[in-house]
């Protein structure tokens with residue numbers, strides 16, 4: 263049997279200027295460092 267790599271394309275953190283590659287186990291669009299910041303922004307609700 264052939265081993266098929268089922269890993270999807272590398273995803274990169276959507277945070278501005280961040281080029282961190284997301285873990286395949288991370289379902290978020292931000293890297294771990296920026297998930298919190300994104301959450302903070304939400305709570306501030308500042309636009």
Ligand SMILES: [Zn+2]
Pocket residue numbers: 275276277280281282292293294295296
């Ligand atoms: Zn990031």
